[in-house]
């Protein structure tokens with residue numbers, strides 16, 4: 001089915017036509033304007049139509065034209081100013097958004113748009129006192145436009161070209177919509193510059209916003225702070241210790257104290273910016289402060305983008321183990337800004353690919369294909385050249401696919417009663433390795449070895465053939481991920497696997513593969529197979 005690359009809505013004079021045409025030109029796409037299509041269908045100009053048939057009839061024709069175009073046009077499509085007020089068009093736009101479409105609210109400065117709308121005439125809705133009519137319509141329409149659009153673009157003081165460039169950046173983003181019966185829906189936005197939508201995602205209720213981040217991502221938190229201040233929030237900078245050192249009750253307590261001192265209320269908000277450790281901690285503070293306030297994640301590592309920031313698991317570590325205290329608490333939105341990856345060291349990027357590979361094996365063979373096709377480039381990831389390289393689109397696509405895999409499992413089973421456990425492929429041994437390595441081995445690397453182990457176990461029990469086990473090794477190896485581990489005894493590993501959260505009583509439980517894209521639960525497998533699979537990853 002054809003559908004527009006983007007639909008532009010906004011007030012009269014916002015520049016929907018002018019800027020829309022410019023965007024289409026820059027992106028080498030066709031452009032259509034609903035008003036022109038209507039005039040073409042009606043065989044007359046819009047003012048004439050209004051005069052002859054009146055507004056209600058115009059709205060009906062407009063709705064027919066717009067709904068047709070939403071299913072049969074694949075370029076940039078601008079609507080007339082009043083179109084999104086019609087219920088049937090609102091429903092059409094909601095369907096379009098649900099299927100991954102982008103409805104862009106072009107938010108011109110009201111004075112600028114009003115002045116431009118008055119120029120040229122031809123706008124029957126402004127007959128009479130044009131300024132007064134425009135302002136009245138703005139009051140009615142602005143809240144509706146904000147609601148029906150999933151992308152908001154402010155263009156105050158910008159030339160049509162500058163506005164078009166900004167729009168293009170927004171259109172280029174990928175959006176994964178996370179929803180489910182027990183989840184307040186939210187979007188994961190992936191692309192260069194998506195952090196610019198921080199205010200849109202936070203909304204107008206928060207007055208104070210705590211920006212929780214670590215030192216190594218200062219450059220990106222500076223950007224977020226500027227955006228918050230520009231949007232009029234009182235921004236509070238909270239720096240936490242890096243990596244796991246930030247995921248402690250002492251750090252959380254320090255932030256609770258700060259929020260109390262600054263007078264944070266239930267309508268205020270938190271932004272977590274950094275790797276998975278920072279977003280886990282920020283989410284935990286958001287879940288617990290006043291029993292839950294709004295929070296937005298800005299992940300800066302690949303692992304946080306594809307995994308940690310998106311599923312609603314928040315938490316801290318205790319001396320007894322990792323992530324032992326926490327809560328399922330979903331964010332209001334996730335902004336995976338590719339600009340953040342420019343400072344990410346190569347080894348931490350590669351490690352993040354461990355979870356990407358896992359997602360490919362359990363659900364999405366396209367991920368595996370992309371990884372195969374670009375293994376050399378991915379392995380050579382260099383943040384300093386990343387944004388100007390072809391790798392940018394490849395990485396964006398991998399993040400989108402992987403987040404979609406996660407969203408699928410989380411939507412159906414937020415609290416991990418069954419389906420969500422499939423995301424744990426490779427993690428039973430992976431967690432044991434992390435623990436035995438005293439967390440000096442990074443998570444994604446341990447999961448990579450864990451996936452080979454799970455594949456060996458699947459094979460030993462007759463679910464998959466040797467070729468698929470070999471494919472695990474060759475793909476992970478080609479990306480620079482480890483495929484073997486030989487630094488612990490079987491007894492220690494077995495004891496830890498019995499403490500895995502999937503285990504029940506004294507029975508081990510694993511996720512194994514039946515074929516690519518088809519994981520299954522494995523209960524209490526034969527002891528000799530469990531041990532033999534371990535021997536095979538020791539080589």
Ligand SMILES: NC(=O)c1ccc[n+]([C@@H]2O[C@H](COP(=O)([O-])OP(=O)(O)OC[C@H]3O[C@@H](n4cnc5c(N)ncnc54)[C@H](O)[C@@H]3O)[C@@H](O)[C@H]2O)c1
Pocket residue numbers: 214216217242243244247274275276277278280300301302303304307308309311312313314322323340341342343344345348443
């Ligand atoms: N909530 C979940 O569902 C979930 C899922 C997977 C992992 N996790 C958690 O996520 C954490 C691991 O995440 P991680 O791998 O991002 O580790 P991390 O947060 O420790 O980040 C790794 C290192 O990279 C640095 N870093 C991150 N982004 C950077 C950037 N753009 N530029 C420069 N340096 C950057 C960090 O400061 C840190 O030193 C663990 O605590 C794990 O438990 C949570």
Ligand SMILES: Nc1ncnc2c1ncn2[C@@H]1O[C@H](COP(=O)(O)OP(=O)(O)O)[C@@H](O)[C@H]1O
Pocket residue numbers: 010011012013014015016017018019081116117119155158159160163
């Ligand atoms: N960003 C802008 N800067 C300057 N002029 C603009 C800008 N956007 C639009 N215009 C001009 O304002 C007028 C109205 O723009 P138009 O695209 O027809 O608005 P809309 O389709 O949203 O009603 C046109 O003359 C257009 O060239």
Ligand SMILES: O=C(O)C1=C[C@@H](OP(=O)(O)O)[C@@H](O)[C@H](O)C1
Pocket residue numbers: 010011012013016017035046079080081082083122123124125
């Ligand atoms: O605001 C409105 O109700 C209208 C806006 C016009 O489009 P523009 O916003 O492109 O001027 C056109 O559809 C018609 O005059 C009605």
